Each structure stands twice: as C-alpha cells, then as structure tokens.
Amino acid sequence: MTQGIIVTGTDTSVGKTVFAAALAQALGATYWKPIQCGLDGGSDSAHVRTIAGLPPDRILPEAYRLNLPASPHRAAEAEGIEISLARLKLPEVEGPLVVEGAGGLMVPVTRQALQIDVFASWRLPVVLVARTALGTINHSLLSIEALNGRNIPILGIAFVGDEVADSEHTISGMGNVRRLGRLPRLDSLEPAHLAQAFADHFRVEDFR
Template identity: 40%
Template sequence: MTCACSAIWRWNSMSVTRTKKGLFVTGTDTGVGKTLVTAALALFLRRRGYDVGVMKPVETGVEDPSGLGADGQLLQWAADSGDEIDLICPYRLRAPLAPSLAAEKEGKRIIFGDLLEAAQTLSERHGYLLIEGAGGLMVPLSGAVLLLDLVKALGHPLLTVCRPTLGTINHTLLTMHAARSNDIPLAGYIVNNMPQTPSEAEAQAPNALVEVASGDLLAVLGQVPGTPREQAQALADQLERVPTLHWLFSGLDV
C-alpha cells in the first residue's frame, strides 16, 4: 500500500540547491496580512538594491486562473518582477478553499515537485527569494501533504506574521513549535495590523510574545489605510523605522 508518508519522503528527497538567499513567509492563520508584509519586504529589499524574486506557490479564490490572483499581482508589482506567472504562482485555483480542497474541486492535484522546480528556477534568477504561503503551516496542499512539508523541503528560514489580537500568543507559539519540531530555521515573527488605539490585549501582545516565544520579534507594524499597493508601501516605510532593524537584517540574512 502506497501512503502519503512515502509520497512525502520521495518529494522531500528532491532537494532544492539554494545558491541564493531567501525567506518563507507564513501566517498564524489566514487574513493576518502576510501578503502585504511580503510585498513590503520586497519593496524594503529593493530599496537596498536587492534583486528580489517572489513566489506564492498556491493561491485560491482566483477569479481568472489564466492570470495571477490579487496576491500574486501584488507580489509581482512589489518585486517589479518580469518572471513568468507560472513561476510566481504555479497553482491558481478558483474556489476560496484550502489548496487541496480547491484543487480537488477543479479536478486537479498540486504536484510537490512542480513547486520545488519553480522555487529553484527563481532562486537561480534572483539574489533573494521571498516565498509566501497560503494560510498557515498546517494547511493541506495535497492529501496529507502540508504547507509545512514544502517549507521544510525548500529550507529557507521561516518568518511568521501574526495578529495583535487576543489568541495570538497561542497561535504564534503553535506555529513556531511546529516549525522547530520539523527542524525549520526561524527568522522570527512580525506582529502586523496593530491599531492606532489598541485594546489592552492588543497593546500587551508583543511584550507577551517576547516573554514566551523563542524567536525574535522583528517588528510591530501598525494598521495602514489605502489600496493594497498603498498599504504595502506604508508598511515598507514602517520597516525602515523599526528600532529592531538590525534584528530584521539578521533574520533575513542580508
């Protein structure tokens, strides 16, 4: 009997030779703003002269899968990328569901090796590669294969984007624990979308995480208005001013 475990073993044996630097951005759950943060990081690095490649392995909820979805378009713009859309986002699916469910609904299957090959090509083309996941680490890509398996196979440090709201301590620690348990290197975490007038729970969240999390708090980014491009630019501006900028550089290995 062939099980998902043997499939994961075969796929994980397809190692990606990382001749260039990179970072994998995940979130504690969906909707935390990881696409905006990834776009802001692309802008931030480009301002420093880096040639940045971007990749979103799977995007669901794409109205027209013949082109990039909203997330892929934002990343493409932020990196000023001329790469093929099938490299920027190899799997674009209509249904706003978990990747494995969205693919199944369309009669498709997400092939792990395709994602590794796309990442390898982008890594060879660019000095730095930013990869943004879908949902959180435990989101299923295909059957029992999780996004976590892809992160581990790619080998780039993991940056976690989390909320400042009540519950973020549990969600952030669970994400980081899952990564450490699978020998995934941690770049740190960013608290995103902090309100201008935070509640007590929101105001205390960063300090509480610092006390219990083993990773570095790289930045606390405030809420920003505007279009996604305007928001990404505003967040990139905030990254320029964070007092822990040296930690951010260390986490990004640049």
C-alpha cells in the same frame, strides 16, 4: 542554492501578503506565491506587485492558480487537479527570494502533505507573521512549536496590527523567537507609504 525567506502566517488573513510585499520591496527581492487559492478578488501576486511597486520580472508566476477560496488540497480537488510537490521546487533567481505560503502552517497541500512539510523540504528560514488581536498568543505559540518540531529555522516573528505590547512580548519570550517588528495598520498601501512603514518599524539588516 536559492537564498530566500519564507513568509508564513499563524492563520489566514493575518496580513502576511502586505508584509511579504514590504519585505520584498525592502530587500529588492523576487516574490513567489507557489499556490494561489481564490481568484475572485485577484491574486496575491498582483496585489504585491501593485503595493510594492515591483517590476514584472520580480513577480514569479504561481505553480498553481485555483479558483476556490479554500485550502490547496480542497481547491485543487474542486477543479480535478492533483497538486504535484515536484512543481513546488524552489526556483532559481538572481538575488533574494521571498516566498509566501497559503494560509497557515498546517494547511493541507495534498491529502498526504501539509504546507509545513513543503517548507521543511526547502530548508529556508521562516518569518512568522502574526496578528496582534485576541487569540494571537495561542496561534503564534502553536505555530512556533510546529516549526521547531520539524527543525525549520525561524528568523523571527513579525506582527501586523495595532500595538499590543504584552502579547508581543509574551509570544517572543515564551516562544524564544526574535521580535522583528510590527507593521501598523496603514491608511494607504501606496508603495512609498509601505516602504516608509517598513523602514520605521523594522531593520532590514535582520532579514539578511
């Protein structure tokens, strides 16, 4: 069985791609984003390769690359594509695997399946990435409740943004999840700077 970690977010644009890049870099892992929606600004896979400095063989090709920046079910329909859950089977890789989801947990992958349903079938632990801005307590606790409701193991929560100690403490305490750390805003996303920021704010042992 593939040993891996799912990186998901409480919402879109919370910083999970940057966090996933930092985690893959720290673990020496392979990175996979199964579904990419929105290609105008380039793919998350290409971004991760650049900011984490990963070699090409540690970036797996997406199962689906869709042009429209929308939820997977809608982006696929716009191109006349039917997403097959069979194509979302976890790949076999040497060493650890970091899998990044698209958007939040309740995003429809098809008209019949949510992303959280796919996660449940994989049976891998999840790192929930949350912003520290206003509204994060509600989004985070709802996401934790959804994961618990499907018996998906939560490795912990990783925050991205400026420090808001009370929100971080409230979420980890009321959600009964481990606070893994907080990735601050970075002026530079060069591989060395990203690696240092992860080392300064997280313990790599917590992810193994």
